[in-house]
Amino acid sequence: MTTTTAAVLGAGSWGTAFAKVLADAGADVTIWARREQVAAAIREYGTNPDYLPAVRLPERVTATSDAGKAIAGADLVVLAVPSQTLRGNLANWAAFLEPDATLVSLMKGIELGTTKRMSEVVVETAGVPADRVAVVSGPNLAAEIAAEQPAATVVACIDMARATVVQRAVTTSYFRPYTNEDVLGCELGGAVKNVIALAYGIATAMRLGDNTKATLITRGLAETARLGVALGADPLTFAGLAGLGDLVATCSSPLSRNRTFGEHLGRGETLEEAQAATRQTAEGVKSCLAIRDLARTHNVDMPITEQVEKVCHEGVDPRKALIALMSRETKAE
Ligand SMILES: NC(=O)C1=CN([C@@H]2O[C@H](COP(=O)(O)OP(=O)(O)OC[C@H]3O[C@@H](n4cnc5c(N)ncnc54)[C@H](OP(=O)(O)O)[C@@H]3O)[C@@H](O)[C@H]2O)C=CC1
Numbered sequence: 001m002t003t004t005t006a007a008v009l010g011a012g013s014w015g016t017a018f019a020k021v022l023a024d025a026g027a028d029v030t031i032w033a034r035r036e037q038v039a040a041a042i043r044e045y046g047t048n049p050d051y052l053p054a055v056r057l058p059e060r061v062t063a064t065s066d067a068g069k070a071i072a073g074a075d076l077v078v079l080a081v082p083s084q085t086l087r088g089n090l091a092n093w094a095a096f097l098e099p100d101a102t103l104v105s106l107m108k109g110i111e112l113g114t115t116k117r118m119s120e121v122v123v124e125t126a127g128v129p130a131d132r133v134a135v136v137s138g139p140n141l142a143a144e145i146a147a148e149q150p151a152a153t154v155v156a157c158i159d160m161a162r163a164t165v166v167q168r169a170v171t172t173s174y175f176r177p178y179t180n181e182d183v184l185g186c187e188l189g190g191a192v193k194n195v196i197a198l199a200y201g202i203a204t205a206m207r208l209g210d211n212t213k214a215t216l217i218t219r220g221l222a223e224t225a226r227l228g229v230a231l232g233a234d235p236l237t238f239a240g241l242a243g244l245g246d247l248v249a250t251c252s253s254p255l256s257r258n259r260t261f262g263e264h265l266g267r268g269e270t271l272e273e274a275q276a277a278t279r280q281t282a283e284g285v286k287s288c289l290a291i292r293d294l295a296r297t298h299n300v301d302m303p304i305t306e307q308v309e310k311v312c313h314e315g316v317d318p319r320k321a322l323i324a325l326m327s328r329e330t331k332a333e
């Protein structure tokens with residue numbers, strides 16, 4: 001069997017942890033870091049001091065700050081930058097792609113303005129057909145995966161043969177990928193759970209109880225599935241790893257940046273104060289706007305997303321958002 005050559009574009013927590021998974025599964029991996037000091041630390045010390053300082057990366061992982069060098073010769077090109085910067089980044093990288101390289105999106109967001117999913121942005125920007133784009137999504141908190149705690153995930157691609165190739169390339173003793181054809185459902189599950197995790201974080205800071213939190217998870221999943229079905233997703237996807245699985249992991253974990261961001265808001269901080277207090281990407285903060293717009297375009301009711309958007313971007317007091325949710329007209333489940 002030939003060795004997979006992979007480029008991981010983005011040296012944040014998930015890009016770095018995913019590079020470890022790929023290398024542990026047998027691939028030769030080059031991480032692209034936008035700051036040379038991060039690339040140099042990975043090359044020289046085998047660690048990413050800014051994002052996963054305690055994790056020793058396998059020998060098969062190297063790094064560069066030259067994206068062209070990372071992409072040239074790569075069979076798998078893994079995209080792990082913030083969702084809102086992907087389009088600009090990929091426009092600079094597309095020329096370096098090998099003719100049959102598979103592009104793998106790790107990102108869990110919806111693009112502001114266009115309301116496009118990340119795989120759609122990839123197809124448009126890289127000029128590749130949709131069957132060359134795979135999505136990896138599931139309950140995958142980067143720090144836990146990097147610590148080799150057992151987890152499962154979904155590799156979604158409309159081309160099942162390609163999904164299987166990616167599945168093989170990321171199967172390790174601690175990481176178990178399942179394939180799925182429903183790219184839309186998997187991406188939507190990953191993006192909307194970040195918004196629900198913001199709500200969960202707000203509820204946590206407000207010291208609300210487990211009934212409230214279970215209600216947020218369950219009704220959050222209901223509105224995710226409602227939007228998904230309106231857009232053509234398979235409803236069963238939302239009961240799987242990229243739906244319920246990721247929603248539960250993200251809401252329950254203090255490691256989640258989205259939940260943590262929500263906790264800041266729930267303590268009464270403004271968006272700017274919460275942003276100043278947190279450093280890493282909390283995708284839900286921007287994606288809630290795009291998801292709300294997508295829902296409105298398709299006449300889908302997403303009350304939790306609407307309220308999260310109001311708290312984040314319209315300065316609405318979380319207590320008022322809670323009253324708004326609880327005083328909605330009653331209806332059948
Ligand atoms: N972390 C996790 O547990 C998981 C994350 N994801 C998803 O993966 C995606 C990436 O997240 P994650 O790795 O966690 O993010 P991080 O915030 O940990 O890292 C972001 C990375 O992107 C770089 N970056 C920031 N701005 C730009 C830009 N304008 N252009 C290019 N690169 C930029 C950062 O570089 P610098 O350090 O120089 O700022 C950093 O390397 C997100 O969509 C997230 O939802 C999915 C599953 C798990």
Ligand SMILES: O=C(CO)COP(=O)(O)O
Nearest residue numbers: 138139140141256257258
């Ligand atoms: O997507 C994740 C886990 O699957 C990580 O969630 P956060 O971005 O909220 O940390």
